Amino acid sequence: MLATAAFIAFWVIVGLVLFLLALRGGPRGMRATLQSQSRAGNRTALIGFSVFYIAVGVAVPVLLGIGNSDSADAHINGQTVQLTQQEREGRELFGANCANCHTLAAARASGQVGPSLDVLRPPAELTYDAIVRGRQRGGGTMPARLLEGSQAEAVAAFVAATAGR
Known part of the structure; x- marks a missing residue:
């Protein structure tokens, strides 16, 4: 301090x-x-x-x-989606680690490098696997181990709860 x-x-x-x-x-x-x-x-x-x-x-x-921190819930298309504590943590981590590349309306992210998660609507397991193991397809590369453990689980839960809504 x-x-x-x-x-x-x-x-x-x-x-x-x-x-x-x-x-x-x-x-x-x-x-x-x-x-x-x-x-x-x-x-x-x-x-x-x-x-x-x-x-x-x-x-x-x-x-x-x-x-700016008055509501940690997601606001998507005029609707409020109630987030769990884990999903709220995932939203913060997504903003810090994923929003530069990926598009996700719930995080107000409009990245142009990675795929739009609103379009893909990946399940939590697939998101977790991509965060931990990385991806290499097409013209882009997502590095492995961006987050690990509970942080990766939190982001995966947030994406699964909000993508495509």
């Missing part, structure tokens, strides 16, 4: 410095501005820019991230 906070703080500081440099027209403009203002003016400007940067650069993405 401390390492994550330090990492974020570092990039916040880097971003703030770059933002201030850009506003002042580069290093020379920044130096001239800092030398011409009083200490109180410098402090006020720094506080103002910091508050703005934190509000826009940190708070907005956090609020958007929180707002």
Whole structure:
């Protein structure tokens, strides 16, 4: 947790410095501005820019991230499909590992490399086998062992529950 906070703080500081440099027209403009203002003016400007940067650069993405997780159920063609805990986990894993290649409406994925799972509607066993063993047909190649164990089972359950609906 401390390492994550330090990492974020570092990039916040880097971003703030770059933002201030850009506003002042580069290093020379920044130096001239800092030398011409009083200490109180410098402090006020720094506080103002910091508050703005934190509000826009940190708070907005956090609020958007929180707002996007309000419903973990799948919404397909205007219908809500209730997902089990395993299928919800599978949806997250699908988004992180499969959505770049495959199309699946329930995951809002529109990959162009692999086949559309909405068209194929594969059973859980076939999906699990493809995730663990990989596939090599036609012009594409799906690598083996993208996920293993319970993670592969979760994705297979999610695909089987939602594909083609």
